[in-house]
Amino acid sequence: MSIRQEILYLIRYELKRSWPALIGTFLFTSIFGIATIILFNSNINSGFSLDFIFITVLPYFCTLYGAKEYWSISKLKQDPFTQQLAWYRTLPISLHGFTMSRMVLSLVLVLVMSTSFFLSIYPFSKPIHSMDAGHYLSFALMWTAYAFSVGSAYTYLEWCKRGIWIFWGPIIVMTVIVCPIIFWLNVFRVNVVQWTIHLSITHPILSVLIAWMSAACLIIGWFFVIKKQIHTRDLAID
DSSP, X not given: OOHHHHHHHHHHHHHHHTHHHHHHHHHHHHXXXXXXXXXXXXXXXXXXXXXXXXXXXXXXGGTTTTSGGGTOHHHHHTOHHHHHXXXXXXXXXXXXXHHHHHHHHHHHHHHHHHHHHHHHHTTTOHHHHTSOHHHHHHHHHHHHHHHHHHHHHXXXXXXXXXXXXXXXXXXXXXXXXXXXXXXXXXXXXXOHHHHHHHHHHHSHHHHHHHHHHHHHHHHHHHHHHHHHHHHHOOGGGO
16 A cells, blocks of 8 residues: 555544544533633633643543543553554554554544634633634634644554543643742733733734644654654553
8 A cells, every 4th residue: 555545544443443432522622612712701810721732631632532442540551552553553554654644634633623713612601702704814823733733642652651641741741840830920910811812813824834833743753753662662561
């Protein structure tokens, strides 16, 4: 098979076997959308909460995060992603092919989930609804680029680390790094979501170009790191 055929085969296989997780992912995305609408329309200062949702939740759009493999510690202890990787390596598919297929799947998922998320909040969030469609599209594309670039780290955790890191890795990063940064930014009245809204209004095209160029660099880096780790990983001792 060509690389293109390998990618299409694995994406079709993954989506076909994971449709319950896909439904769960849509459900979770809808819940986060509702929470975002409530926060945007709230009269209290919701800057910290909005920043937290956008910075920590959106990267999950690269994954089928509605699957229990992401939230069940007992399931993660069975190392389901390593088992999946071991099965992939028995197929007559190149290392480049199945690494690329996972990155393409991440892109498909992040585009679908981001579209669902941002379309759902636009009509019902007063501060957002006041933006014209072009500026809002710029805002959504900036955050989609962020979600894709940072969310690709989950592919690294899935295939290059033991399963339990899918659960604890993000929690550690959120607790030790993300939450303190968001807190101090909000103390100094710097709200990340509001800042990106401002950028999308004042520099709509430039901000999207910079976001996606930065995302492309990170994603290419993730691709080569993941490919190298998979090539050298000894699945027998995991």
